[in-house]
Amino acid sequence: MDTSPLSQGDHFFDADGVRFHYLVRGTGSLIIVHSVGWGMPGGYLWNGIGSHPEKKNTVLYFEPRGNGQSSKPTDTSTMTAKTMAEDIEHLRLHLGLDFLPLLMGNSHAAAIALRYAERHPSRVAKLILLAAQIMDGPPNTHTRDWLMKRKDDPAYASAVAKLSELMSSGGPQTDEEFRADMDVLLPWYFSDVTKADVLRQDIARGPTLPTSFGFQTNLNDSKAENKLPHVEEAGKVTAKTLILRGSEDAMCSPQASQAIAEGIQGSKLVVIPGVGHFPWIEKPDEFWAAIDAFLES
Numbered sequence: 001m002d003t004s005p006l007s008q009g010d011h012f013f014d015a016d017g018v019r020f021h022y023l024v025r026g027t028g029s030l031i032i033v034h035s036v037g038w039g040m041p042g043g044y045l046w047n048g049i050g051s052h053p054e055k056k057n058t059v060l061y062f063e064p065r066g067n068g069q070s071s072k073p074t075d076t077s078t079m080t081a082k083t084m085a086e087d088i089e090h091l092r093l094h095l096g097l098d099f100l101p102l103l104m105g106n107s108h109a110a111a112i113a114l115r116y117a118e119r120h121p122s123r124v125a126k127l128i129l130l131a132a133q134i135m136d137g138p139p140n141t142h143t144r145d146w147l148m149k150r151k152d153d154p155a156y157a158s159a160v161a162k163l164s165e166l167m168s169s170g171g172p173q174t175d176e177e178f179r180a181d182m183d184v185l186l187p188w189y190f191s192d193v194t195k196a197d198v199l200r201q202d203i204a205r206g207p208t209l210p211t212s213f214g215f216q217t218n219l220n221d222s223k224a225e226n227k228l229p230h231v232e233e234a235g236k237v238t239a240k241t242l243i244l245r246g247s248e249d250a251m252c253s254p255q256a257s258q259a260i261a262e263g264i265q266g267s268k269l270v271v272i273p274g275v276g277h278f279p280w281i282e283k284p285d286e287f288w289a290a291i292d293a294f295l296e297s
Contacts (some may be wrong), residue, residue, distance in 0.1 A: 005057060005095050006030070007159065010069070015090035016060070016078075020109045023061045029295075030101045032091070033061050036108040037084045039066030039178060039214030043206015044199060047105075049280050051131050052288050057248075057295075062091055062219030064112065067214045079217040080226045080265035081108065092123060098121045102295070103239075106130040107252060107277065108217075111230065116262070117194035117241075127239040128294065131249050131277050134256045135221065137231035142253035145165075150250070159188035160162070171215045178212040189277040191248035234263025241267035242294040246275035246282065268294070 005011060011022050023046055031053055035042035042063045053059050063070045064084040079247035092100060096130065103124050110132035118126045147164065148155040162184040174180035186200060187193040203210070220226055241264045245257045254271070261269040270290045275282035 007061070008248075011202060012069075013090075013094045014075075015094070015107070016087070017066050018065045018073050018087070020065070020087065020091065021063045021069040024058060025050060025061075026059045028057040030087075031057050031059045032100050032103045033059055034088070034103065034105040034109040035061065035063050035067060036106070037064040037067055037079070037081065037112060037214060038108055038217040039067060039210050039212060040182075040203070041206050041208040041210065043068070043208065044089055044202045047202040047205045048199070048278075052174050052280075052284075053291075060089070064109075066216070069209070077220060079214070080220045081115060081217070082113045082226055082228055084112045084217075085228075088112070088116040089123070099125055102126040102128065103132070104128040105132075107188060110135050111135065111228065113229055114234075114237070115228050117239050118230070118236045121238040122191065122235050124237075124239040126294075127241040128291065129236065129241065129243045129257075129260065130279070131245050131252045132260060133252050134230040134255060134260065135143045135194040137259040138255045140255045141251045142255070143251060146250035155193045156187060158184050161185070161188050162221060163188055175209070175211050178215060179210050182210055188250060190282060191246070191274055191276045192282055195281050196277070199278060206281060213226075231259045231263050234260055235265065237264045237267075241297075242270065243267055244270045244272070244279065244287070245288055246273050246279045247273045248276045251277050 006024055008024055033045055034046055046061045065070045065113050065209045066079050110129040114129055117127050125130050147160055150160050172181050186196040193204055241259050243257050257269055261267050272279045272283055272286050279287045
């Protein structure tokens with residue numbers, strides 16, 4: 001039996017009091033795909049993007065602490081993007097690699113991946129940031145602007161109400177409440193709301209479901225002491241970097257992507273028109289054309 005850290009299938013390792021889970025599939029050059037850290041398990045990624053990159057690459061899907069099959073830390077204050085960025089270093093050491101050939105993150109996972117590349121620039125060769133969330137940079141009212149734009153659109157009515165509720169509350173208290181909230185909220189992430197069903201199915205086919213424990217990350221990240229200097233320190237990144245977003249992304253702003261692109265020397269910014277937060281679902285051909293071009297460059 002192949003017990004190497006990059007053999008096919010599920011893997012677990014222990015670090016910093018947490019038992020981390022990752023899944024390896026495919027064969028070829030290594031890609032590390034990081035999942036968000038606020039309660040969503042990694043199944044939406046390996047079910048949603050896996051079939052394409054796994055044809056030519058070994059793809060490692062990493063679930064951060066307190067999410068998916070990775071265990072919950074006893075200290076909930078460590079549920080932050082700042083700590084999760086350092087957990088990538090635990091992963092690198094476990095894999096026995098001098099550097100990560102390619103690190104990819106979407107949304108909050110992009111915030112984690114970017115911070116790792118800033119803190120450990122020599123440890124990342126290539127970086128892909130999809131619909132990147134940042135914690136500093138130019139002030140904007142992006143999400144609230146989209147709330148106003150969509151408030152009278154019946155296709156988004158329930159999602160708008162749910163997002164407004166979550167923005168003014170302490171978040172869900174139980175797993176059942178969190179899963180119900182996410183089910184209502186999913187159309188918000190899309191330009192074509194019918195595509196939300198694809199994401200629902202990708203989540204449902206995972207071995208674990210969303211959990212409210214991870215939502216603590218959203219609350220912790222909002223505290224001043226956990227704010228990360230993403231744009232301020234973007235110049236420290238030496239990895240070859242692709243920044244990709246959808247033009248109709250109502251969560252992560254164009255100002256954020258532009259600020260990162262200007263901060264990382266030699267980076268490339270690609271905007272796919274007419275799609276929201278999950279471009280691989282809404283326009284897969286354009287999305288993968290941009291990713292493949294970067295991988296082959």
